[in-house]
Amino acid sequence: xxxxxxxxxxxxxxxxxxxxxxxxxxxxxxxxxxxxxxxxxxxxxxxxxxxxxxxxxxxxxxxxxxxxxxxxxxxxxxxxxxxxxxxxxxxxxxxxxxxxxxxxxxxxxxxxxxxxxxxxxxxxxxxxxxxxxxxxxxxxxxxxxxxxxxxxxxxxxxxxxxxxxxxxxxxxxxxxxxxxxxxxxxxxxxxxxxxxxxxxxxxxxxxxxxxxxxxxxxxxxxxxxxxxxxxxxxxxxxxxxxxxxxxxxxxxxxxxxxxxxxxxxxxxxxxxxxxxxxxxxxxxxxxxxxxxxxxxxxxxxxxxxxxxxxxxxxxxxxxxxxxxxxxxxxxxxxxxxxxxxxxxxxxxxxxxxxxxxxxxxxxxxxxxxxxxxxxxxxxxxxxxxxxxxxxxxxxxxxxxxxxxxxxxxxxxxxxxxxxxxxxxxxxxxxxxxxxxxxxxxxxxxxxxxxxxxxxxxxxxxxxxxxxxxxxxxxxxxxxxxxxxxxxxxxxxxxxxxxxxxxxxxxxxxxxxxxxxxxxxxxxxxxxxxxxxxxxxxxxxxxxxxxxxxxxxxxxxxxxxxxxxxxxxxxxxxxxxxxxxxxxxxxxxxxxxxxxxxxxxxxxxxxxxxxxxxxxxxxxxxxxxxxxxxxxxxxxxxxxxxxxxxxxxxxxxxx
Numbered sequence: 001x002x003x004x005x006x007x008x009x010x011x012x013x014x015x016x017x018x019x020x021x022x023x024x025x026x027x028x029x030x031x032x033x034x035x036x037x038x039x040x041x042x043x044x045x046x047x048x049x050x051x052x053x054x055x056x057x058x059x060x061x062x063x064x065x066x067x068x069x070x071x072x073x074x075x076x077x078x079x080x081x082x083x084x085x086x087x088x089x090x091x092x093x094x095x096x097x098x099x100x101x102x103x104x105x106x107x108x109x110x111x112x113x114x115x116x117x118x119x120x121x122x123x124x125x126x127x128x129x130x131x132x133x134x135x136x137x138x139x140x141x142x143x144x145x146x147x148x149x150x151x152x153x154x155x156x157x158x159x160x161x162x163x164x165x166x167x168x169x170x171x172x173x174x175x176x177x178x179x180x181x182x183x184x185x186x187x188x189x190x191x192x193x194x195x196x197x198x199x200x201x202x203x204x205x206x207x208x209x210x211x212x213x214x215x216x217x218x219x220x221x222x223x224x225x226x227x228x229x230x231x232x233x234x235x236x237x238x239x240x241x242x243x244x245x246x247x248x249x250x251x252x253x254x255x256x257x258x259x260x261x262x263x264x265x266x267x268x269x270x271x272x273x274x275x276x277x278x279x280x281x282x283x284x285x286x287x288x289x290x291x292x293x294x295x296x297x298x299x300x301x302x303x304x305x306x307x308x309x310x311x312x313x314x315x316x317x318x319x320x321x322x323x324x325x326x327x328x329x330x331x332x333x334x335x336x337x338x339x340x341x342x343x344x345x346x347x348x349x350x351x352x353x354x355x356x357x358x359x360x361x362x363x364x365x366x367x368x369x370x371x372x373x374x375x376x377x378x379x380x381x382x383x384x385x386x387x388x389x390x391x392x393x394x395x396x397x398x399x400x401x402x403x404x405x406x407x408x409x410x411x412x413x414x415x416x417x418x419x420x421x422x423x424x425x426x427x428x429x430x431x432x433x434x435x436x437x438x439x440x441x442x443x444x445x446x447x448x449x450x451x452x453x454x455x456x457x458x459x460x461x462x463x464x465x466x467x468x469x470x471x472x473x474x475x476x477x478x479x480x481x482x483x484x485x486x487x488x489x490x491x492x493x494x495x496x497x498x499x500x501x502x503x504x505x506x507x508x509x510x511x512x513x514x515x516x517x518x519x520x521x522x523x524x525x526x527x528x529x530x531x532x533x534x535x536x537x538x539x540x541x542x543x544x545x546x547x548x549x550x551x552x553x554x555x556x557x558x559x560x561x562x563x564x565x566x567x568x569x570x571x572x573x574x575x576x577x578x579x580x581x582x583x584x585x586x587x588x589x590x591x592x593x594x595x596x597x598x599x600x601x602x603x604x605x606x607x608x609x610x611x612x613x614x615x616x617x618x619x620x621x622x623x624x625x626x627x628x629x630x631x632x633x634x635x636x637x638x639x640x641x642x643x644x645x646x647x648x649x650x651x652x653x654x
Contacts, residue, residue, distance in 0.1 A: 003106060018644060019550060019637070020079065021115055023543035028119025028159060030532065033127040036151035037134065069162045076108055076166040081551050097175060105167050112163050120155065134524050196260040203253030209246035210591065213239050214598040221606055247300055248293035251588060255289035276563055280556070280580050285587065288548060292588040295541040299592035302534035303626060304599050309530035310622040311603040316523050322418070324512040325402055325449050330475035332508050334362075339495045342475055345509055352489045354480035359401060361394035361475070363457070364468035366434075371458060374430060376421050388457040389434075389468060390416075390450070395459050398449035398476060405447075407459055412442035417456035434464040449476070486513035538630055542637035545585050549641050560649045573650045578642055585638045596627045 087100045124147065217239045259282040285292070330345065332338045340348070342360070349355060365386045372385060395416070396406040407414060415427050427441040439460060450457060494507040560573055568576070600623030 007110060017079065017111060019543060019546040019640060021111060021118075022640075023539060024112065024115040025119040025122065026539060027536070028116055028155065029123035029126050030536065031158065032120050032123030032151065032155045033130050034532070035154045036123075036127045036148050037130055039148035039150040039154075040131070069165070076170060079108060079111075080104065080170055101171055101175075104170060108167065108170075109163070112159065116156070116159055120152070123155075130528070134528065196257040199253040199257035200261060201253075203250050203257060206246040206250035206253060209242060210250060210595075213243040213246065214595075214602075217243075218598070218602050218605060221602060243300075244297055247297050247591060248290070250591065251293035251296045252289045255285040255292050255587060259285055276559075277576050277580050277583075280559065280576075281583055284584060291544070291548070295544060296588040296591055298537040299541050299589060299630070300595050302537035303592050303596050303630060305530040306534040306626045307596065307599045307603055307619075307623055309527040310626070311606075311619050312523055313527055316519055320512065320516055320519065322448070324510060324515060325398075326476040327479040327512050328475075328477040329510040329512075330473075330477065330508060331510065332473040334470040334473050338508060340493060340508065342473070345493055348492050349477070349479075349489065352492075353482060353484035355477060356480045357401065357478040359394075359397055359476045360473075361390065361397070362465075362470055363472035363474060364389045364465045365471040366468060370432075371415070371427075371430065371456065374425050374427055375456075376425070385455070386471070388471060389460050389465055390457055391462045391465055392459055393462050395449065399447065401476070401478070402449055404449070407445060407447070409459065409461060410442040412440040413461075413464075414442055414459045415444045415456060416446075416448060416450070416459050417444065418446040418448045419455065422456050432458070432460070432464075434460065435467055437464070439464065450474075484513070486511055486517055490514040534626075538633050541588065542585075542633060545588070546637050546641040549581055549584060550644060556645070557649050570650060574646060577646060577649060581642050581645060582638065585634065585641070589634055593627060593630065596623050596630075599623065 087104070090100050091097070127147065217236070220235045220239060259278050328349065330342055332342065346355065346358075365388055367386055369385055369387055371387045392407065392409055399406055413432055415422070415430075417423065423444055423446060425444075427444065430441040432439045445459075490507060490509075490511050493509040493511070494505045496503055497506045560577070563573060563576070600620050603623075604619045
């Protein structure tokens with residue numbers, strides 16, 4: 001009997017449950033996809049070699065569990081609120097609380113099972129897409145990934161546990177709530193906002209704080225790159241905290257003041273149904289002001305995270321080419337015996353792939369850090385670092401191999417560095433006494449064929465290094481085209497060293513492909529984590545707004561019935577309802593959308609300061625793309641909520 005009644009109730013009110021069903025299904029789908037990635041056999045070997053991959057994905061799973069718990073819990077409370085008048089009626093007719101609880105649990109169980117099945121089915125496709133993204137980011141071959149029983153089991157267990165907890169909370173509520181509260185709870189009068197001017201001032205101050213924190217954050221970044229800025233991370237953390245607080249307080253203040261101030265505008269209120277809509281919004285926005293602020297923070301966090309993740313991917317290859325212009329860079333300490341010499345390394349490399357070209361050169365030192373004293377740090381922190389010198393002919397051989405222009409010393413020496421702080425320094429007074437001859441600095445170049453080796457180096461005439469101490473023996477190697485086992489080659493060129501009681505692997509040979517694989521694994525975890533977080537936060541925020549709107553359907557229905565009796569037609573009612581729901585949705589969405597602009601500008605500026613100006617435009621393009629996707633999700637939920645509300649609220653003469 002109870003099962004039949006619960007099934008009938010679910011079918012009868014499916015339109016009201018649609019938002020809840022869609023949100024839970026999508027959340028389960030994403031969770032199922034991630035769980036399959038964790039247990040994917042095709043990625044296990046990479047996970048074993050790159051601990052960050054498995055660790056990152058496990059962290060995502062834990063996070064997903066918390067999100068699912070919140071979504072299901074909030075959705076269950078929404079259903080309970082939607083049905084509580086009906087349950088109150090059941091109690092007055094003699095039905096026991098246990099019977100009502102049984103019916104309610106059966107209803108939510110049917111919905112959760114349906115959402116679980118739908119989510120898993122949809123998650124099968126998301127999983128393949130997710131594997132495609134991961135393999136693309138890690139630049140490994142994609143093959144059809146099999147589904148894991150472990151991933152399915154883990155998903156079912158997590159959803160079941162959350163359902164049990166939400167059912168327990170519902171049982172406690174139905175046991176304690178009074179019949180009067182069940183029947184008349186939604187008729188409680190919403191409190192009038194007191195001191196709207198104060199809340200508007202708070203909103204204005206908070207908006208100033210949002211703009212100021214964005215400007216200050218940009219200044220912090222520029223100070224770090226251009227001068228001796230604080231690199232501890234505290235200024236950035238404080239700035240982000242201020243941004244988060246001001247985003248919440250702005251929405252709290254604005255929600256509690258804007259509508260009440262607009263109601264005092266007689267000219268505005270006299271037009272159509274504006275007074276009715278503003279009265280509707282006044283109570284809803286003020287009672288949900290803190291929630292609007294919290295959701296705005298989540299959406300803003302999602303937007304910033306998505307922008308940063310895309311910027312990370314855009315810069316990855318550019319940074320790799322910048323730091324590793326050659327396929328393999330050998331850096332051998334001339335003052336110590338190297339376990340793997342260059343000739344032995346060449347033999348090892350030939351076992352894995354062919355050598356196309358090799359350029360050998362030396363780095364020399366005077367034993368002091370005179371040139372470093374011209375940096376913003378004045379040599380502080382670089383006491384153990386000595387100035388490095390390289391012959392002009394060696395640099396030009398490297399530049400020629402890379403297709404770069406040759407360097408011209410103009411009878412002096414040239415500082416070679418692509419660090420922005422160094423490039424902005426004045427080396428005009430720098431003088432070098434080498435082999436009885438004085439050389440003046442003739443300029444600074446950011447063309448760094450040796451970026452993997454130095455913070456900065458001086459390019460000097462060949463004769464200037466004759467009596468200098470040999471510091472490093474180096475070689476730049478280009479390999480023949482074709483894939484090879486970069487991890488295996490790295491392992492073959494590595495050896496164990498013990499320092500301060502710790503033993504670890506070290507290699508004097510920097511392999512570009514190996515570095516790419518290492519970076520791509522970290523980037524893959526970062527991007528997947530950021531994008532997933534962004535998607536879940538936006539979906540969750542929109543779902544909460546939708547559920548919050550639909551939970552007041554009964555009260556809205558009574559008010560729109562009054563509006564209908566006063567002569568408002570279907571068109572006027574639809575317009576009023578659309579404006580009411582749009583305003584409620586728009587408030588926590590506007591500021592996060594606008595924050596895409598400074599986020600894109602700051603990311604673009606960071607790339608410019610990092611010597612990647614060519615890629616800065618790509619960041620702005622991705623910012624527009626992210627904003628467009630967020631807007632699409634927004635209008636999807638807004639449209640669905642409006643259609644459901646319209647079908648349940650708007651009265652017609654038909």
